Amino acid sequence: MYDITIIGAGIIGTSIARELSKYKLKIALIDRENDVANGTTKANTAIIHAGFDATPGTKMARFNVQGNVMFDKLCEDLDVEFKRIGSLVIGFNEEDMEELQNLYDRGIENGVPGMEIIGHKRVKELEPNISDNVTGALYAPTAGVIGPWELAIALAENAIENGVELLLNHEVKDIQKNQEGYELFTNNRVLSTKYIINCSGVYSDYINEMIAKPTFKINPRRGQYFVLDKSVGNLVNTVVFQCPTKLGKGILVSPTIHGNILVGPDAEDLDDKENLSTTEDRLKYIKEIAKLSVEEIPYHMTITTFAGIRAEPSTGDFIIEEAEDAKGFINVAGIKSPGLTSSPAIARYVVDLVGKIVGNLEEKDDFNPKRRKLIRFNLLSQKEKEKIIKDNPKFGKIICRCEHITEGEIVDIIKRKAGATTVDGVKRRARPGAGRCQGGFCGPRVVEILARELGKEMDEIQKDRIGSYILTEKTNKGNNSMKEEELELFPI
Amino acid sequence: MLNYDIVIIGAGPAGLAAAVEAKKGGVDNILVIDRDRELGGILQQCIHNGFGLHEFKEELTGPEYAERFIQQLINLDIEYKLNTMVLDITQDKVVHAINMEDGYMTIKAKAIILAMGCRERARGAIAIPGTRPAGIFTAGTAQRYINMEGYMVGKNVFVLGSGDIGLIMARRLTLEGARVSAVAEIMPYSGGLTRNLVQCLDDYNIPLLLSHTIVDIQGKDRIEGVVVSKVDNNRKPIPGTERYYECDALLLSVGLIPENELSKSAGIEIDQMTNGPIVNESMESTVEGIFACGNVVHVHDLVDYVSQESRQAGSNAAKYVKDMLIRKGTTLKTKPGDGISYIVPQIIRTDNLEKHLDVFMRVKDVYSNSKLVVKVDGVSVREIKKKHMTPGEMERIKLDFKLLKDINDSVISIEVEREVV
Numbered sequence: 001m002y003d004i005t006i007i008g009a010g011i012i013g014t015s016i017a018r019e020l021s022k023y024k025l026k027i028a029l030i031d032r033e034n035d036v037a038n039g040t041t042k043a044n045t046a047i048i049h050a051g052f053d054a055t056p057g058t059k060m061a062r063f064n065v066q067g068n069v070m071f072d073k074l075c076e077d078l079d080v081e082f083k084r085i086g087s088l089v090i091g092f093n094e095e096d097m098e099e100l101q102n103l104y105d106r107g108i109e110n111g112v113p114g115m116e117i118i119g120h121k122r123v124k125e126l127e128p129n130i131s132d133n134v135t136g137a138l139y140a141p142t143a144g145v146i147g148p149w150e151l152a153i154a155l156a157e158n159a160i161e162n163g164v165e166l167l168l169n170h171e172v173k174d175i176q177k178n179q180e181g182y183e184l185f186t187n188n189r190v191l192s193t194k195y196i197i198n199c200s201g202v203y204s205d206y207i208n209e210m211i212a213k214p215t216f217k218i219n220p221r222r223g224q225y226f227v228l229d230k231s232v233g234n235l236v237n238t239v240v241f242q243c244p245t246k247l248g249k250g251i252l253v254s255p256t257i258h259g260n261i262l263v264g265p266d267a268e269d270l271d272d273k274e275n276l277s278t279t280e281d282r283l284k285y286i287k288e289i290a291k292l293s294v295e296e297i298p299y300h301m302t303i304t305t306f307a308g309i310r311a312e313p314s315t316g317d318f319i320i321e322e323a324e325d326a327k328g329f330i331n332v333a334g335i336k337s338p339g340l341t342s343s344p345a346i347a348r349y350v351v352d353l354v355g356k357i358v359g360n361l362e363e364k365d366d367f368n369p370k371r372r373k374l375i376r377f378n379l380l381s382q383k384e385k386e387k388i389i390k391d392n393p394k395f396g397k398i399i400c401r402c403e404h405i406t407e408g409e410i411v412d413i414i415k416r417k418a419g420a421t422t423v424d425g426v427k428r429r430a431r432p433g434a435g436r437c438q439g440g441f442c443g444p445r446v447v448e449i450l451a452r453e454l455g456k457e458m459d460e461i462q463k464d465r466i467g468s469y470i471l472t473e474k475t476n477k478g479n480n481s482m483k484e485e486e487l488e489l490f491p492i
Numbered sequence: 493m494l495n496y497d498i499v500i501i502g503a504g505p506a507g508l509a510a511a512v513e514a515k516k517g518g519v520d521n522i523l524v525i526d527r528d529r530e531l532g533g534i535l536q537q538c539i540h541n542g543f544g545l546h547e548f549k550e551e552l553t554g555p556e557y558a559e560r561f562i563q564q565l566i567n568l569d570i571e572y573k574l575n576t577m578v579l580d581i582t583q584d585k586v587v588h589a590i591n592m593e594d595g596y597m598t599i600k601a602k603a604i605i606l607a608m609g610c611r612e613r614a615r616g617a618i619a620i621p622g623t624r625p626a627g628i629f630t631a632g633t634a635q636r637y638i639n640m641e642g643y644m645v646g647k648n649v650f651v652l653g654s655g656d657i658g659l660i661m662a663r664r665l666t667l668e669g670a671r672v673s674a675v676a677e678i679m680p681y682s683g684g685l686t687r688n689l690v691q692c693l694d695d696y697n698i699p700l701l702l703s704h705t706i707v708d709i710q711g712k713d714r715i716e717g718v719v720v721s722k723v724d725n726n727r728k729p730i731p732g733t734e735r736y737y738e739c740d741a742l743l744l745s746v747g748l749i750p751e752n753e754l755s756k757s758a759g760i761e762i763d764q765m766t767n768g769p770i771v772n773e774s775m776e777s778t779v780e781g782i783f784a785c786g787n788v789v790h791v792h793d794l795v796d797y798v799s800q801e802s803r804q805a806g807s808n809a810a811k812y813v814k815d816m817l818i819r820k821g822t823t824l825k826t827k828p829g830d831g832i833s834y835i836v837p838q839i840i841r842t843d844n845l846e847k848h849l850d851v852f853m854r855v856k857d858v859y860s861n862s863k864l865v866v867k868v869d870g871v872s873v874r875e876i877k878k879k880h881m882t883p884g885e886m887e888r889i890k891l892d893f894k895l896l897k898d899i900n901d902s903v904i905s906i907e908v909e910r911e912v913v
Contacts (some may be wrong), residue, residue, distance in 0.1 A: 280621045304616035386596040393592035398577035438614040440630045463626035467713035470626050471643040475668050
């Protein structure tokens with residue numbers, strides 16, 4: 001019997017799991033996918049927002065500003081890359097400038113530090129490639145960029161190190177109340193738990209309705225993006241938003257934490273919670289709008305396009321509360337943007353909420369907030385590279401040519417807690433295949449290493465989710481198990 | 493720091509031919525570096541035949557062709573390091589490389605020959621809309637899985653792009669028991685060799701859909717199908733022409749890109765048309781003493797021409813080391829004229845020419861009964877009749893030394909002229 005079962009191992013579920021792992025509790029973190037961070041967490045804008053956007057008084061406003069401050073320590077403890085590069089909301093006319101003033105005032109009310117409204121000249125100094133039509137901008141130095149899946153993977157790893165059990169490939173089919181709490185019926189087995197925290201993203205309404213009355217709906221809202229090659233360089237230095245009164249609300253041009261350029265997203269309400277297709281018309285629309293910010297975006301340097309699904313709550317704000325008609329069942333739902341930024345603050349708030357429901361939570365003495373550091377070979381100095389290859393020759397073998405990722409790093413991220421089991425899982429943790437060739441060269445090598453380290457055949461290795469097999473079967477020549485009578489047909 | 497006269501980066505056909513020729517040119521202290529586990533480069537996975545018709549006057553498979561050069565390399569006792577990755581090249585010709593045995597190496601070279609080859613353009617670069625399922629491979633990656641690892645990539649395959657590797661793989665998959673429903677090509681002509689169109693598609697009844705492209709990829713976890721549409725003269729899909737093809741794998745053969753990250757880090761100037769280093773008659777880049785050859789310079793159609801070009805690079809690197817290359821004197825530039833997309837070399841220092849100079853180029857369109865016109869400063873000096881020219885096949889002309897001497901600071905342009913019938 002678990003004390004707490006967290007459904008959903010995205011950024012919210014992993015943040016809560018890690019925060020709760022500070023206390024003496026038996027916790028399960030379950031997910032239907034074969035990896036953590038495999039839903040919205042892996043496909044979003046990857047921005048840590050300053051916090052001027054949300055309406056004052058909402059949970060969004062409160063947790064955004066609280067969460068933003070927490071990232072430096074969190075990322076240091078977990079060894080996750082994070083850069084406060086600042087953001088600009090740019091305006092093109094007087095009307096926009098008024099709106100920027102409104103945003104500024106809202107930011108002040110929300111408690112956002114360091115904001116400034118700057119004029120054309122300053123904007124061009126900060127961002128020489130921004131359109132000459134810019135009249136000014138709201139500059140917020142506390143905004144930043146991060147790898148959201150990298151953070152969620154790190155949170156999961158650290159939570160497991162601190163005693164949380166991660167159960168992947170567990171899809172919740174039904175929930176029933178029993179005397180001590182709940183029974184969770186999954187495709188895998190039945191789990192008993194005293195309390196449930198529902199962090200199932202776009203499916204959180206569906207999970208809620210298994211046990212509680214439908215008090216909210218989560219509508220899938222798709223957004224599409226371009227990712228440009230690193231060699232594009234400093235096209236922009238900060239996160240560049242357009243003024244929200246413009247047609248293209250939300251479409252930004254931003255560096256990523258890894259030095260690529262991200263352009264997008266649009267916003268499109270869909271019925272299908274799984275529709276991650278990109279479409280030509282929307283990508284074209286994004287290009288048109290982004291052009292207003294930066295006129296010359298080198299789309300011929302695109303390395304990939306992708307789509308993500310946001311969890312749009314029918315209530316308009318984050319839903320973080322115990323279900324009225326299901327005691328001990330806590331919904332953490334509708335966590336759309338600024339959900340990533342809010343995640344550490346939400347986790348803290350949920351722990352308090354759990355404390356109130358459970359009674360006093362007892363802290364562990366041996367909680368370890370630190371994750372063992374990742375090795376990023378391409379960021380090491382020559383001296384450090386020399387040493388690490390001497391210590392472990394696997395670091396002398398480059399697998400990903402574009403990003404200079406070594407076999408040593410790939411083996412490490414497979415062997416860690418919440419380690420990689422799929423090609424995309426390896427890519428999300430160590431970035432082979434995330435470069436310009438998108439896995440053309442390293443794909444077969446990564447499949448080979450995964451098979452070897454996991455004790456599987458190459459054709460058992462999945463690209464991403466279950467069912468995303470890469471190889472179909474052995475070739476006739478590759479299959480050495482010919483029967484003797486067959487061999488007779490081919491006399492030597 | 494290690495010291496070599498010549499360091500060659502890449503042990504594919506270009507690197508091997510360059511190494512052999514440099515050694516024959518009298519330089520002993522040579523090192524060949526390759527990131528793969530064996531010599532021969534991509535030839536080792538090209539198990540089909542058709543290699544070596546010019547070079548050896550016989551039809552060899554890729555590994556056989558490579559083996560001829562590997563044997564020479566071994567016979568000439570040229571040093572090489574495998575499983576070794578070059579991380580950086582500096583302008584003063586220091587090579588930084590790593591492997592499992594030697595660890596981190598810095599290698600000072602008198603001359604460097606870049607022979608890194610090219611990589612395949614991936615899906616992202618052509619931005620096909622749709623889902624992002626498993627089962628989408630560049631043709632070369634699929635070739636590696638099938639020919640090197642012994643695994644099939646699908647049973648019902650669609651191929652986008654009619655580059656040579658795509659055509660070769662359409663046949664290979666068919667021979668391995670898969671069904672290849674069609675090859676779609678956005679251009680009105682194929683990007684591959686005519687002989688491959690005949691031997692790989694026609695002979696196996698695989699349709700080639702010219703002026704067609706994929707407008708949607710479907711399938712959640714594994715690819716389930718593609719929507720193919722006809723395109724107009726501007727390569728835009730024509731609404732109403734969509735057709736769905738069921739498939740469990742999609743192969744992309746949509747172009748090759750010379751791999752020049754190292755060249756750029758060495759400060760070498762890149763030609764926007766070839767995506768490779770700008771080179772002179774000696775296959776020397778814009779950085780003195782750094783030479784380049786093969787697909788890193790421009791994507792070749794036949795490996796035989798790679799070998800030929802690389803011998804040039806090897807012998808000239810040897811001359812450079814022995815201080816026999818003439819740096820000053822008359823210099824000419826080449827310029828692609830009408831109908832020509834690029835010319836290699838881009839610079840000619842006539843004092844280094846012996847009898848003649850081979851000039852490589854590609855045409856932009858399909859031409860029948862036309863001629864290539866060579867002009868010096870706008871004045872026609874030579875015409876070569878061509879029955880058939882296509883972008884999929886490289887054109888080569890020999891420029892006579894006599895034609896080039898006594899002119900300085902001139903521009904040599906080559907253009908296509910349609911013959912009036």
